[in-house]
Amino acid sequence: MSDAPAAPVTEQGVPPVAQTEEVPSFKVFIGNLAYSTTDEGLKAFFEPVQSDIISAQVIMRGNRSAGYGFVALSTVEAAQKAVEALDKKQLDGRQIIVEIAKPADQKENERKDRKSRRRPGRRGSRAVPGEVTEAEANGEAKTEDAAPAEGEAPKLKKKKKKTVKKSIAKASAPDDVAEPAAPASEGELFHRKRTPRPRRAVGEEPAGEPSKSVLFVANLGFNIDDAALAALFTEAGINVVSARIVRRQYGRPRKSKGYGFVDVGDEAEQKKAIEAFEGKEVGGRPIAVKIAVNAQARETKENGDADEGTSEVAIVAA
Template identity: 30%
Template sequence: MAFAANTALISSPTLFTPSKISCSRLYLSVPYKTTKFQLNCKPLSSLPLTPSFCLRRKEKSVLSALGEDFPAVLDEIEGNSSWDVAVEGEEGEGGFVVQPPEEAKVYVGNLPFDVDNDRLGQLFGQAGVVENAEVIYDRITGRSRGFGFVTMSTVEEAEKAVELFSRYDMDGRFLTVNIAAPRGSRPERAPREPGHRIYVGNLPWSVDSGRLEELFSEHGAIVSVRVVSDRETGRSRGFGFVEMSTESEMNDAISSLDGEVLDGRPIKVNAALERQTRGRF
């Protein structure tokens, strides 16, 4: 029985170690991902075996180390056994599970607050195979934070999703869609186009983005809305931003709502000042 450098001799618990042979170890390499091995073996005619098995994660091939009488084992086994190793897994090279690349993950912003994971996944399914769709929720209130992530199966499908759904009108809100930045990196931000953004200050602590949207929607179509929260506690910081679709709607909202009493507090409403360097609002 001829052995190639990457051929494995694997024993079964029902088989045995010959008394006249010193059988030390078999080293079997295993990929980093979860793999199932199915062993189909026929018992040998005269050698009662007890398996000795070690797993090495970083080897590229299977190494066998049997004692000095290794040729005798080959002589006894040859022609009398049938060894099959079947590897089960998802589709992919070598039968192993293949994870989508990081570049296939898409950020989706300005989501309607009633959109859940299923609906987000159904929408992006128009661009290809959706591996995962997740809307991000506030840990305290349990309400959607108005953004999420979608992982497509390939980079090409992710790029197609960006092309299809950037500025897509979903229930009256225009989605912000771009390739999500890989972990540990900060992408360069494109200069923000002049918009019709409104600063809203002195907000009651109980007002969230949904409530603010309801208030301003009476004055026109809303492009985006956000109440700014503390990163550590998740509590409102008492101010937020609203972007209207046109300048006339922005001016109408400012003139109508500046000084409006909301839950006992007069809110401050004025045009937001654009700055060249700042984080995402």
């Protein structure tokens, strides 16, 4: 017969579960962790106190690291040693923070202390109506919405007066006298709408005197500039005094309208140029070269290309 003591049995006939003593641990807080740092990597980083590590954990938010973690050590000396050896060291490309973790009750007390020191009037710090806040009791805050004393009339809030701007000139001027127009600014002059010029009917002759030196060149490519237009005539053996592409009034840069004017000096050069370019294509386009008319200079003035005092052409002669 065995001499071993019999195991204690409960009333239900099941032996009681053995109670194990909890091993005290001292936590170390690790901050500024890289998102790629894992529990194993954090544990390996604490090599100077490897024998005292109880657990190492990176705190997660869903499937992603929260950027901090905790390492539990068996002794307070090991925790202090880890702080001194590893604080401000590099882990996975980040300079981490290692410090003794604060107990839960201490963190709760600090949170309550910060909440009590909030400025009066901020969201979340207002007292229940009728109650006095701690700041008001200490004389640190003024009660703006305090109830009026007995027999005292309630103070009404002043409403801000709405100021209406009125035109002094319009109010003082008689009804039958027109107000003088204010001087327009440079921007208003630039964007002022102009009366559209009436279009000529198809086949109608342009009014004005045919130019004796300027040619109208139409159906040009939009990439041709002044220099290219001048070179086009020079290469054909025509004397060129000036060449200009007409561009749109607005836009930056101002785009070509597809036509321009070339001053060749005299009527002989005009005739020579018309014969040279008759039926000729430039850039896949059959261009038209005709004698221009000196009658209207509106097109040039609108484009701002002509110098003041010079006479330019804008309409082609048949």
